[in-house]
C-alpha cells in the first residue's frame with residue numbers, strides 16, 4: 042500500500058466534509074418501491090421546460106473548442122457585460138476562485154452565506170481559508186471581520202434576497218481593504234434587473250451565472266464568471282483552453298441568442314411560481330401540530346417552506362411518489378416547479394393525502 | 405365548382421357533425437375485421453399479399469360505385485357534399501375534445517382521463533391528458549380533415565372517400581406488431597403515400613396560422629426524428645405553431661415507446677385544448693379561402709382564353 046500522505050492538503054481534504062448531491066431519485070426508487078417513471082421529481086430547482094436542444098451538426102463533435110467562437114459575444118449580449126469568462130458550469134469558478142484568492146492574498150477570512158449551496162463553503166475550506174457560515178441577518182454586523190463574503194442571490198435553498206443597494210455597500214466595504222464580494226446568481230435569470238453584473242466589472246466584485254437553472258441545461262456544463270481583468274486572466278490561465286466542450290459552446294450560444302424563448306420562459310415560470318406558492322399555502326395553511334406552516338419563500342424556480350416536521354412531510358410525499366429536497370439543519374423542504382399538468386395534479390393530490398394523514402395522528 | 409361543393413360539405417359537417425345513429429365507418433370497420441380474421445394467415449409473404457388484397461376488396465367497390473354515380477351532374481351536385489361530410493371528422497373532433505376540457509375545468513381527472521383514452525390507443529392510467537388531447541387534435545386534423553379536403557380537390561368525392569377508407573384501414577391494421585407487420589403493410593404504405601402531400605400542406609397551414617417561424621424551424625429540425633413520414637411534419641409544425649413542447653416517452657398497451665420531442669416551449673395545459681382546435685379551424689378556413697381563390701382565378705382565366 043502507499044505510504045500515508047501527511048501533506049497539509051491531504052489533511053485538509055480529510056477534515057473538510059464534501060457536500061452531497063444528486064442520485065436521490067434512484068435511491069428513492071429503491072427505498073419506496075415506486076418505479077422511476079411514476080415519480081415526480083421536484084428535488085432540483087431546474088426549469089422543467091428548459092430550452093429545446095436542436096439537432097447538432099456532426100462536425101461540431103469533431104472539432105476542438107475554439108475560444109473565439111460566438112459564445113462570448115452571445116453571453117455579453119445576454120448578460121450586459123463583456124467582462125466575462127465562460128466556465129464549465131459555475132461549479133468550475135466555484136472551485137477555482139478560492140485557489141486564486143490563495144495565490145493572490147494567501148489565507149483569508151471568508152464568510153459564506155448559510156443556509157446555502159454547500160459547494161462554496163467546501164472549496165474555500167479545501168483551499169485553506171478560514172471559513173465561517175453566516176446567516177443573512179448576521180452579515181451587516183459581522184462583515185468587518187471578513188476579507189471575502191460569498192453570497193447566493195437569490196439564495197438556494199432559503200430563497201433569501203439581497204437588494205442592490207446593500208450589495209453595493211458591502212462591496213465598497215470589502216473592496217476598500219482588498220476584499221472580495223462573490224455573488225452566485227445561478228437563480229437570477231427570471232429577474233435580471235436585480236443582477237450586480239456591470240458593463241465594467243469593478244475590482245473586488247465577482248458574479249457567477251449558470252445555464253443550468255433557468256435554461257434547464259445543467260448537463261451542458263456552461264456558466265460564466267464576471268470580474269475585473271486580473272481575476273479573469275488568472276481564471277482563464279487556470280482552466281486552460283478546452284474546459285467547455287464544443288457542442289456545449291455551440292448550444293449555449295444558441296440558447297443565449299434565443300430571446301423570444303427567454304421572454305416566454307420568464308412569463309411561464311412566473312405564473313408557475315405563483316401557482317406553486319398558492320398550492321403550498323393552501324395545503325399547509327391550517328394544519329394541526331407539527332406541520333404548522335412557518336415560512337414560505339420563493340425564487341423564480343423553486344419554493345422553500347420551513348416547517349416543524351419537514352422530514353415527516355418529505356417522507357409522506359415520497360410515499361406518494363413526490364420527491365422534494367429536505368434540508369435537515371433548517372427543517373425546510375424545497376419544491377421545484379412541476380413541468381406539466383400531470384405533475385401538478387399529482388402534487389396537489391399528494392399534498393392533500395400527506396396532510397390529511399397528519400391530522401389523524403396525535404402529535 | 406369544387407370550391408363550392410367543398411364549402412357545402414364542410415358546412416354540413418359543422419351543422420350535423422358525426423352521424424349519431426349509424427356510422428358507415430363502423431360497418432366498414434366490421435367488414436375489415438371479418439376479412440382480416442380470415443385472410444391474415446400463413447407465411448410472411450402470403451400475409452403481405454393478403455393484406456393488399458383485403459385492402460382492394462374493401463376500398464375499390466365503394467370508391468368505384470361513388471365514381472360511377474358522379475357521371476350524372478345532378479347526382480354529383482347532390483352526393484359529393486354528402487360524401488365529403490361522411491369523410492370529414494372536423495366537428496366531431498371538437499365534440500370529442502370538449503368533454504375532456506369540461507372535465508378538466510371541473511377538476512374531474514378520472515373523467516378527463518377516460519375521455520382522453522377513448523380517442524387514442526394510449527394506456528389510460530399513465531397518459532398525460534392535455535398533451536395527448538392536443539396531439540390528437542393536430543394529428544386528426546391531418547387524417548380526418550385536410551387529407552379528405554385535399555383529395556376531394558384532386559379527384560372529387562371518390563378521392564376523398566378512398567383517402568378516408570385507406571386511412572381507416574391504416575388505423576386498424578397499420579401497426580408494427582407481430583400480427584400486423586405484414587398484413588398491415590399495404591395499408592400503412594398506401595396511407596403514407598396518400599398522406600404525403602396533404603400532410604405537408606397541413607404542416608404549412610399550421611405554421612401560417614400560428615407561430616410561423618418557430619413552426620417551420622421545428623418542422624425542419626424535429627420531423628426527421630419522427631418515425632412516421634407524415635405524422636412528423638404535422639406534429640412538429642403544429643406543436644411549434646402553438647409554442648408547446650409535445651411528444652416524449654409514451655405508454656401504449658403496457659410498453660413504453662420512445663418518441664422524439666416535438667415543438668418547443670412549455671408543456672400543454674387545459675387552455676391549449678381550445679388553442680389547438682382554434683389552430684385547426686383557422687387552418688381549415690385558410691384552405692377554403694385559398695382553394696376558392698384558385699378556383700376563381702381558374703374560371704377567370706378560362707373565360708379570357
Ligand SMILES: Cc1ncc(COP(=O)(O)O)c(C=O)c1O
Pocket residue numbers: 129130131132133158193197225227228250251252253259262263264
Ligand atoms: C446556487 C448554485 N450555484 C451554482 C450551482 C452549480 O451550477 P452549475 O451547473 O453552473 O455548475 C448550483 C447547482 O445546484 C447552485 O444551486
